[in-house]
Amino acid sequence: MVKNAVGRELPEKIGNYVVKPYKGPGAELDWDKPACTNRVPRLSPAGGSKVAASLKDAIIKSGLKDGQTISFHHCFREGDHIIGQVLTICRELGLKGLTFAPSAVVNVKNPSVIDFVKDGTITNIQASGIRGSLGDGVLEGCMENPVILRSHGARPRAIEMGELSIDVAFIGASAADDYGNCTGQIGPNACGSLGYAMIDAYTAKHVIVVTDNLVEYPCCPASISQMYVDQVAVVEDIGDPAKIGAGAARMTKNPRDLNIAAKCAEVITASRRFKDGFSFQTGVGAIPIAATIYLSEKMEEQGIKASFTLGGTTSNMVDMFRKGQIRVIESSQSFDAVAARAIIEEPNIVEIDNALYADPYTKGSILSKLDFGLLAALEVDTDFNVNILTGSSGEMMAGMGGGPDVAADAAVSIVVVPIVRGRTPSITKRVFTCCTPGDTIAMVITEAGIALNPKYPLYEELKEDLEKTNLKLVTIEELQQLAESLCGTPKPIETTDKVCVVVEYRDGTVIDVIRQIKK
Amino acid sequence: MANLKRTSLYAPGTNPSFMATVPFFNEDCIVYDLEDAVAISEKDAARFMVYNTVRYHRPKDKYVLIRVNGLDSEFLDDDLECAVRARPDAIRLPKVEFPEQVKKVDERITEIEKAAGIEVGKTKLWCNCESYWGALNCQAICEASPRVEAMAIGAEDYTASMRATRTKEGKEIEYVRNMVLMGCRAAGVEALDVVFSDINDTEGLIRDTQYSKTLGFDGKTVVNPRQIDTVNSIFAPSAKEIKYAKRVMAAIEDGRRRGVGAVTLDGSMIDKPMERRAETTLAQAKAAGIKID
Numbered sequence: 001m002v003k004n005a006v007g008r009e010l011p012e013k014i015g016n017y018v019v020k021p022y023k024g025p026g027a028e029l030d031w032d033k034p035a036c037t038n039r040v041p042r043l044s045p046a047g048g049s050k051v052a053a054s055l056k057d058a059i060i061k062s063g064l065k066d067g068q069t070i071s072f073h074h075c076f077r078e079g080d081h082i083i084g085q086v087l088t089i090c091r092e093l094g095l096k097g098l099t100f101a102p103s104a105v106v107n108v109k110n111p112s113v114i115d116f117v118k119d120g121t122i123t124n125i126q127a128s129g130i131r132g133s134l135g136d137g138v139l140e141g142c143m144e145n146p147v148i149l150r151s152h153g154a155r156p157r158a159i160e161m162g163e164l165s166i167d168v169a170f171i172g173a174s175a176a177d178d179y180g181n182c183t184g185q186i187g188p189n190a191c192g193s194l195g196y197a198m199i200d201a202y203t204a205k206h207v208i209v210v211t212d213n214l215v216e217y218p219c220c221p222a223s224i225s226q227m228y229v230d231q232v233a234v235v236e237d238i239g240d241p242a243k244i245g246a247g248a249a250r251m252t253k254n255p256r257d258l259n260i261a262a263k264c265a266e267v268i269t270a271s272r273r274f275k276d277g278f279s280f281q282t283g284v285g286a287i288p289i290a291a292t293i294y295l296s297e298k299m300e301e302q303g304i305k306a307s308f309t310l311g312g313t314t315s316n317m318v319d320m321f322r323k324g325q326i327r328v329i330e331s332s333q334s335f336d337a338v339a340a341r342a343i344i345e346e347p348n349i350v351e352i353d354n355a356l357y358a359d360p361y362t363k364g365s366i367l368s369k370l371d372f373g374l375l376a377a378l379e380v381d382t383d384f385n386v387n388i389l390t391g392s393s394g395e396m397m398a399g400m401g402g403g404p405d406v407a408a409d410a411a412v413s414i415v416v417v418p419i420v421r422g423r424t425p426s427i428t429k430r431v432f433t434c435c436t437p438g439d440t441i442a443m444v445i446t447e448a449g450i451a452l453n454p455k456y457p458l459y460e461e462l463k464e465d466l467e468k469t470n471l472k473l474v475t476i477e478e479l480q481q482l483a484e485s486l487c488g489t490p491k492p493i494e495t496t497d498k499v500c501v502v503v504e505y506r507d508g509t510v511i512d513v514i515r516q517i518k519k
Numbered sequence: 520m521a522n523l524k525r526t527s528l529y530a531p532g533t534n535p536s537f538m539a540t541v542p543f544f545n546e547d548c549i550v551y552d553l554e555d556a557v558a559i560s561e562k563d564a565a566r567f568m569v570y571n572t573v574r575y576h577r578p579k580d581k582y583v584l585i586r587v588n589g590l591d592s593e594f595l596d597d598d599l600e601c602a603v604r605a606r607p608d609a610i611r612l613p614k615v616e617f618p619e620q621v622k623k624v625d626e627r628i629t630e631i632e633k634a635a636g637i638e639v640g641k642t643k644l645w646c647n648c649e650s651y652w653g654a655l656n657c658q659a660i661c662e663a664s665p666r667v668e669a670m671a672i673g674a675e676d677y678t679a680s681m682r683a684t685r686t687k688e689g690k691e692i693e694y695v696r697n698m699v700l701m702g703c704r705a706a707g708v709e710a711l712d713v714v715f716s717d718i719n720d721t722e723g724l725i726r727d728t729q730y731s732k733t734l735g736f737d738g739k740t741v742v743n744p745r746q747i748d749t750v751n752s753i754f755a756p757s758a759k760e761i762k763y764a765k766r767v768m769a770a771i772e773d774g775r776r777r778g779v780g781a782v783t784l785d786g787s788m789i790d791k792p793m794e795r796r797a798e799t800t801l802a803q804a805k806a807a808g809i810k811i812d
Contacts, residue, residue: 253745255544255743255744255745256540256543256744258745259543259544259545259744262748419543420539422536423536446543447540447543447544448542448543470808470809470810485576486539486576
């Protein structure tokens with residue numbers, strides 16, 4: 001066993017997976033080779049069409065074999081109908097031992113991914129999160145090989161360093177033409193940005209665009225160009241629009257969440273970095289959306305405008321953009337129907353590649369220029385380490401998302417979390433799963449006060465700025481004790497020695513593992 | 520430091536998760552409720568939870584109250600036993616109509632305080648005026664016991680007793696508002712205004728609270744945590760009021776240093792009520808956490 005820089009005990013090897021222990025944020029890579037790609041130069045079919053007879057024919061023609069890796073993007077979220085169709089065909093074709101590599105957490109049902117794990121179609125998973133029946137199955141030890149989880153920024157790095165090598169990329173598109181130009185911005189199942197599919201399109205050995213909306217050539221706009229696409233498969237149905245992104249996100253009425261959101265907006269406006277041209281990323285969820293709305297009000301009051309926002313886009317950000325409060329929205333994902341439409345309606349709402357958003361090893365991710373970034377958390381511990389994966393009983397709850405990336409690269413990284421959820425404390429002595437190292441967290445905002453991280457490089461600056469306000473500053477230990485006084489001390493989650501999940505940091509080192517939960 | 524009573528928020532005694540959450544909002548006063556928010560079958564459970572919360576998990580920096588059941592209710596005695604022993608700042612009595620009722624409760628509280636080893640008189644009372652009798656006897660109720668610190672208006676029951684129709688505009692409660700204010704001021708206790716029930720009407724809440732403040736009320740009961748910051752900000756002294764109060768106090772100080780009896784500011788003489796108002800403004804500002812230096 002080895003201990004990494006956040007004090008987690010790790011085996012040196014898990015099956016064939018060699019553990020490189022996490023050493024700290026901002027590490028240079030030991031890598032001087034060209035970026036990896038599986039992309040194969042192929043002669044364009046002159047004047048012809050790339051439309052396959054069916055999705056099944058496309059898969060057969062791709063040459064997909066046992067043991068190879070298939071990838072998907074997650075921009076259709078819970079409304080995705082592509083993954084189920086592809087996996088069902090793979091099973092029909094008798095394919096075994098596939099590595100399933102979606103760009104984030106997926107929780108598709110009917111059929112569920114766990115069914116394909118159980119019958120051996122899938123034997124490896126690399127994602128940003130797993131939940132639902134798949135998460136439960138994995139933590140019960142149903143897979144021989146550990147699932148590898150990475151943040152949004154880590155995935156493109158892993159691809160370019162050959163750790164995730166995609167054989168066939170299935171790219172769902174709400175519109176595509178017969179030569180492979182495709183987009184998520186138009187069509188009945190529009191999901192907006194296809195930012196997470198780009199790295200797959202650029203590097204996979206074989207790229208199949210899957211659509212239910214074949215449009216006249218050339219498809220415009222084209223998020224992914226025909227030059228990366230091998231085949232187009234037309235299916236009856238790519239998703240459920242109600243689950244892909246229904247309407248605009250609404251302001252929560254939960255007073256506790258509003259309280260935290262208001263504090264968050266106050267923190268940002270109290271900072272000396274809150275000035276014309278500042279940048280922020282708030283994301284989606286009850287607290288971030290409310291914080292965005294409060295921030296917009298304060299920007300209006302003080303006449304301050306942002307240069308850009310980043311990452312997942314919501315309708316609230318689009319509203320701010322249309323009021324002239326944000327100059328550019330860099331959108332790697334669209335969280336609702338308004339945000340999905342906005343890319344095509346507004347030239348300065350830009351669809352960006354996920355690698356450009358969050359990969360620190362691209363020579364220039366936009367996150368590196370960000371002033372304020374918000375992160376959600378399931379748990380935070382007294383070392384400011386963040387758990388965004390596992391819940392109070394150890395169950396898989398969410399995905400890594402861009403949390404570790406935002407924390408590491410934003411000048412001020414802010415965790416927003418209620419101190420208790422139900423009967424479970426959110427501020428603990430030690431998080432069950434460490435996903436984001438505490439060294440990269442500037443502060444934790446709760447309804448009971450704000451804890452600044454004394455180890456954060458901007459601690460003195462933030463302390464000075466916040467002490468000028470009426471905001472209540474507390475220590476993280478005070479928050480932890482308060483949370484425990486309300487809920488009591490939860491019993492530790494008991495595990496076996498079997499490692500079910502490897503949690504990789506941005507540089508490919510291991511920040512934590514999740515072991516099989518004892519029943 | 521002045522005890523601010525700008526906002527009072529109810530926490531039902533049978534809702535433990537809300538009871539754990541309320542201390543984190545910005546209300547000045549928390550009212551743990553044994554009365555209307557608790558089903559008859561749950562009264563004993565509510566007493567148990569409220570007692571343990573107030574006694575052992577008492578929120579810091581809050582004025583803590585327990586609202587007991589009605590004066591003619593079969594639950595009152597057990598409620599008082601629980602509430603006094605839990606050691607809140609005050610007990611909130613619903614539907615008070617006559618000073619004798621307050622005297623009787625005062626005596627019972629004294630008995631419990633003695634039995635529990637609590638300093639006699641420590642448990643204060645807030646009386647709710649919820650009927651025409653309460654309004655007519657307001658001053659006498661407030662003066663019935665030195666424990667009485669405040670009176671609050673319950674507009675729904677009051678309008679029912681008057682056979683009036685409750686409206687958002689509130690003309691039907693105009694008289695009781697003024698009656699209670701005058702009674703409270705005459706008795707030297709604080710006056711708390713009615714709730715504004717429409718939690719989604721922020722503009723209406725602002726108008727209603729501004730009107731409360733203009734009349735002279737010290738605060739308001741809120742029905743939802745989302746109303747707290749709005750009401751607090753209206754009842755807190757404004758920057759202009761604080762600036763003026765500071766100028767009044769500086770002029771008085773200057774007069775004292777120079778040995779001058781009558782002090783003027785902007786051509787007007789500063790009299791005792793002006794000085795008292797300035798002191799109250801600054802004390803309230805400090806209590807509200809407003810930096811005044």
